Amino acid sequence: MVAMERSLVLVKPDAVRKGQAAEIISRLEKLGLKIIALKMLRMDRALAERQYSIHRDKPFFDALVAYMTSAPIVAVVFEGEGAVARIRQAVGATDPAKADAGTIRADFGLDVTHNAVHGSDSVATAEEEIWLFFTEGEIF
Numbered sequence: 001m002v003a004m005e006r007s008l009v010l011v012k013p014d015a016v017r018k019g020q021a022a023e024i025i026s027r028l029e030k031l032g033l034k035i036i037a038l039k040m041l042r043m044d045r046a047l048a049e050r051q052y053s054i055h056r057d058k059p060f061f062d063a064l065v066a067y068m069t070s071a072p073i074v075a076v077v078f079e080g081e082g083a084v085a086r087i088r089q090a091v092g093a094t095d096p097a098k099a100d101a102g103t104i105r106a107d108f109g110l111d112v113t114h115n116a117v118h119g120s121d122s123v124a125t126a127e128e129e130i131w132l133f134f135t136e137g138e139i140f
C-alpha cells in the first residue's frame with residue numbers, strides 16, 4: 001500500500017514570470033494529486049535561507065538565494081498517495097539538460113539554477129518545508 005503523503009511544490013521565479021505557473025500546477029493535478037494549499041509570495045532572504053539551509057555551504061548557495069528572492073513564486077501543497085516520489089519523478093533531474101523528456105524541468109527549465117520548480121525530496125523534508133510557507137489554517 002502506498003501512503004498518503006504531502007509535498008511542497010514551488011513554482012520558481014522564472015516560470016511564474018513566463019506565465020507557466022498554471023500549466024506546471026495542472027500537470028501535477030493531472031497525476032491525481034490534490035491541491036490542499038496555494039499562495040503567491042515573494043520569498044525574503046530569511047525564508048530562502050531556511051528553505052535551502054541544507055545547501056548553506058555549497059558554492060551555489062548565494063546565487064540560489066538571490067534567484068529565489070528575485071521575483072514572486074507560487075507555493076503549493078499537494079496531497080496524494082506516494083505524492084513525494086511522484087512529484088519528484090514528474091519534476092525531473094535538477095539540471096534541465098539532464099532531465100528526462102516530458103518532465104517539467106525538461107520542458108520549462110533553463111539551467112540548473114533556473115529550473116522552474118521545487119518538489120520536496122522526502123516525506124520528512126516536506127513536513128518541514130510546508131510549515132515554512134503555510135500555517136495550519138491555510139491548509140485544507
Ligand code: DAT
Nearest residue numbers: 055060064093094112113115117118119121
Ligand atoms: P533539487 O531541486 O532537484 O532537489 P538540490 O536539492 O540538489 O536539487 O538543489 C536545490 C537547488 O539548488 C536546485 O533546484 C537548484 C540549485 N542547485 C543545485 N545544484 C546546483 C548547481 N550545481 N549549480 C547551481 N545551482 C544548483
Ligand code: MG
Nearest residue numbers: 118119120121
Ligand atoms: Mg533538493
